[in-house]
Amino acid sequence: MVAATTQGSDHAIAHQIHLLRPQSGSGGDRVPGASCLSWRLGVETNNIIGWITVPEACEGYVGNYMLGKQYRKDSKVVADEAFVYAKSLNLRMDGKDLWIFDIDETSLSNLPYYARHGFGVNPYNATFFNEWVATGKAPALPESLKLYNNILKLGIKIAFITGRPEDQTQVTATNLQNTGFHTWEKLILKGSSYAGKTAVVYKSAQRKKLEKIGFRIVGNIGDQWSDLLGTNGGNRTFKLPDPMYYIS
Amino acid sequence: MVAATTQGSDHAIAHQIHLLRPQSGSGGDRVPGASCLSWRLGVETNNIIGWITVPEACEGYVGNYMLGKQYRKDSKVVADEAFVYAKSLNLRMDGKDLWIFDIDETSLSNLPYYARHGFGVNPYNATFFNEWVATGKAPALPESLKLYNNILKLGIKIAFITGRPEDQTQVTATNLQNTGFHTWEKLILKGSSYAGKTAVVYKSAQRKKLEKIGFRIVGNIGDQWSDLLGTNGGNRTFKLPDPMYYIS
Numbered sequence: 190m191v192a193a194t195t196q197g198s199d200h201a202i203a204h205q206i207h208l209l210r211p212q213s214g215s216g217g218d219r220v221p222g223a224s225c226l227s228w229r230l231g232v233e234t235n236n237i238i239g240w241i242t243v244p245e246a247c248e249g250y251v252g253n254y255m256l257g258k259q260y261r262k263d264s265k266v267v268a269d270e271a272f273v274y275a276k277s278l279n280l281r282m283d284g285k286d287l288w289i290f291d292i293d294e295t296s297l298s299n300l301p302y303y304a305r306h307g308f309g310v311n312p313y314n315a316t317f318f319n320e321w322v323a324t325g326k327a328p329a330l331p332e333s334l335k336l337y338n339n340i341l342k343l344g345i346k347i348a349f350i351t352g353r354p355e356d357q358t359q360v361t362a363t364n365l366q367n368t369g370f371h372t373w374e375k376l377i378l379k380g381s382s383y384a385g386k387t388a389v390v391y392k393s394a395q396r397k398k399l400e401k402i403g404f405r406i407v408g409n410i411g412d413q414w415s416d417l418l419g420t421n422g423g424n425r426t427f428k429l430p431d432p433m434y435y436i437s
Numbered sequence: 438m439v440a441a442t443t444q445g446s447d448h449a450i451a452h453q454i455h456l457l458r459p460q461s462g463s464g465g466d467r468v469p470g471a472s473c474l475s476w477r478l479g480v481e482t483n484n485i486i487g488w489i490t491v492p493e494a495c496e497g498y499v500g501n502y503m504l505g506k507q508y509r510k511d512s513k514v515v516a517d518e519a520f521v522y523a524k525s526l527n528l529r530m531d532g533k534d535l536w537i538f539d540i541d542e543t544s545l546s547n548l549p550y551y552a553r554h555g556f557g558v559n560p561y562n563a564t565f566f567n568e569w570v571a572t573g574k575a576p577a578l579p580e581s582l583k584l585y586n587n588i589l590k591l592g593i594k595i596a597f598i599t600g601r602p603e604d605q606t607q608v609t610a611t612n613l614q615n616t617g618f619h620t621w622e623k624l625i626l627k628g629s630s631y632a633g634k635t636a637v638v639y640k641s642a643q644r645k646k647l648e649k650i651g652f653r654i655v656g657n658i659g660d661q662w663s664d665l666l667g668t669n670g671g672n673r674t675f676k677l678p679d680p681m682y683y684i685s
Contacts, residue, residue, distance in 0.1 A: 226507065227514040233482050234676045236515045259474065266475040267484045428482045 225250035229432045235414045240435045243309035251308040251432050255300055261332065263430045268332040271410060271427045272339050278407055280344055287374065287404040288340050289396065289423060291411035292351035292361065294431045296337070296370055297327035309433035322353065325360045329368035333410070333429070337370060345407060348375040350395050350416075352388050352436065355380050375399065388436050393419035473498035477680045483662045488683045491557035499556040499680050503548055509580065511678045516580040519658060519675045520587050526655055528592055535622065535652040536588050537644065537671060539659035540599035540609065542679045544585070544618055545575035557681035570601065573608045577616035581658070581677070585618060593655060596623040598643050598664075600636050600684065603628050623647065636684050641667035 225247035231237035243251050254260055280286050290296050302321040303309060321327075341347065349370075353361055355378045362376060383391040392415065396406060400421055409416065409423035412431035417423075473495035479485035491499050502508055528534050538544050550569040551557060569575075585595065597618075601609055603626045610624060631639040640663065644654060648669055657664065657671035660679035665671075 224507075224510055227510045230478070230481060230511050230678070231514045231518060233478060234515075236518050236675055259472075262472055262475045263478050266479045267482075270479060270484050427484055430478070 229254070232432055232435070233428065233430055238414075238435065239437060242312055243307075243433060245310055247432075248308055248310040251310075252304070254432060255308060256304070260430060264330065264332040267410075267427050267429050268336040271336055271408060274425055275340055275343055275345065275408060278343075280407075282344050284346065285404050286345045286407050287348055287399060288345050289406060289409040289411075289416075290333070290337065290347060290349050291413070291416045292349055292353060292365075293327075294330070294412035294433070295410060295416070295429055296330060296333050296349065297364060297368065298330050299327055301326070301328070303433050313434065319357075322357055323360055325364040325367070327364055327368070329370065330429075334369050336410070340408070341372070346374040346404070347372070348377065348399060348404075349373055350375075350377045350392050351379070352391070353378050374404075388413065388415035389419040392416060393421055396421035396423070477502070480680055480683070481676070481678060486662075486683065487685060490560055491555075491681060493558055495680075496556055496558040499558075500552070502680060503556060504552070508678060512578065512580040515658075515675050515677050516584040519584055519656060522673055523588055523591055523593065523656060526591075528655075529653075530592050532594065533651050533653050534593045534655050535596055535647060536593050537647075537654060537657040537659075537664075538581070538585065538595060538597050539661070539664045540597055540601060540613075541575075542578070542660035542681070543658060543664070543677055544578060544581050544597065545612060545616065546578050547575055549574070549576070551681050561682065567605075570605055571608055573612040573615070575612055575616070577618065578677075582617050584658070588656070589620070594622040594652070595620070596625065596647060596652075597621055598623075598625045598640055599627070600639070601626050622652075636661065636663035637667040640664060641669055644669035644671070 225244070228237065228244060228247055229251070232240070275288070278286070293299055299318075299321065302318065306314070306317065337347065347370075349365070351361065358376070358378050361378065365373075365376075377395050379391055383394075396409075397420060400406060406421065406423035408425055408427065410427040410429060411417055412429040413436045414428065415436050417426035417428060473492070476485065476492060476495055477499070480488070523536070526534070541547055547566075547569065550566065554562070554565065589595065595618075597613070599609065606624070606626050609626065613621075613624075625643050627639055631642075644657075645668060648654060654669065654671035656673055656675065658675040658677060659665055660677040661684045662676065663684050665674040665676060
């Protein structure tokens with residue numbers, strides 16, 4: 190959300206990691222005396238951080254939210270607001286204006302997977318999740334796809350930056366193309382040199398590289414705060430809803 | 438949310454101002470094809486920025502939210518999460534650990550005023566609002582007061598930083614004391630030198646001054662993103678709900 194200067198980058202990143210590190214007592218097994226609606230708002234506003242799983246008591250609530258109309262409506266408001274902003278920009282039309290899209294729960298939906306795995310109540314299982322990714326059958330998130338097309342029409346280039354590992358490059362590219370995300374300037378997956386690094390560190394570094402080769406990041410959209418925080422975040426950021434998992 | 442380094446401060450602030458500047462088309466007179474619930478989530482997540490008034494269609498919704506149980510529940514989750522975090526800190530107990538509280542809609546509630554003025558649908562009226570402030574009758578926000586007391590007990594000092602003008606110092610101090618906020622290290626109101634400056638700029642500058650004299654800002658809570666963004670934001674920030682107005 191805040192782009193620090195180049196000079197301040199390392200410090201700001203270190204600070205971010207600290208901010209996003211799981212805090213004792215913030216585990217996902219607890220709804221602190223409040224409704225699941227309040228829990229979800231706490232998650233979306235970055236007040237509740239570092240959680241591992243959705244509180245068990247909220248499985249039904251999260252499932253209803255994700256499968257019902259509110260998730261779509263909430264996503265539409267974010268996408269609409271992003272497009273209002275994009276249209277307001279004075280673009281130079283030199284091919285250097287860039288918009289960053291995250292992939293999972295931003296461009297592609299893993300809801301078919303999570304619906305079979307407790308909507309985030311079950312701990313993350315890399316084996317099962319990678320099997321799902323390998324099918325290449327994640328549907329597009331409709332409001333994000335609309336935004337993607339509208340942004341492209343304005344003359345802004347697209348870069349996807351995802352925490353998916355590089356060995357999923359081909360299936361990810363195919364999945365994106367099959368669902369309507371037909372073009373991009375960059376498709377960046379997480380290389381092995383970033384293994385064990387947080388998404389904030391990895392994604393900040395990728396955005397910095399893009400700026401170094403001349404791109405101006407005019408917008409940045411993701412479902413995780415770790416898509417948006419850190420350095421080189423872009424001129425404005427947009428947070429899509431995701432009550433199913435937390436990535437620091 | 439992100440504290441930039443001292444070196445990078447000016448740039449980061451300039452960037453923030455840009456981020457928070459009202460964007461064309463984001464005025465409060467429009468609910469972009471979506472429900473008031475989605476509008477409120479968009480506001481709380483900082484996706485909808487720069488709005489002047491609550492959309493007219495959402496007056497009833499916002500009124501019900503503010504007067505009903507959900508506002509209290511949502512506030513409680515934030516305050517509880519803040520206290521869980523505060524307890525997890527390794528405090529040095531040297532009197533330099535500091536927590537920043539905003540005042541309006543963070544410590545004191547102006548709901549009695551807003552309930553008579555359309556819950557944010559009516560444009561801000563400085564004359565009427567200052568008359569209300571001058572009564573000194575704003576009640577404490579109960580969950581925030583609990584957090585304040587719990588934080589004090591841990592040995593953390595409190596600083597209030599508010600956008601209220603300095604000529605309201607006495608009535609603000611009395612109002613705070615009468616409602617249970619009985620002590621503080623600093624009570625900072627907006628001086629005339631910051632007239633016309635955004636809250637992000639003014640509040641960042643005040644926090645920077647506090648750090649310069651040796652305080653460590655371990656936490657920061659406010660109802661506006663402009664309480665939390667900018668520089669010197671503190672080790673962790675907490676966003677309380679406020680669907681009634683927007684301050685950049």
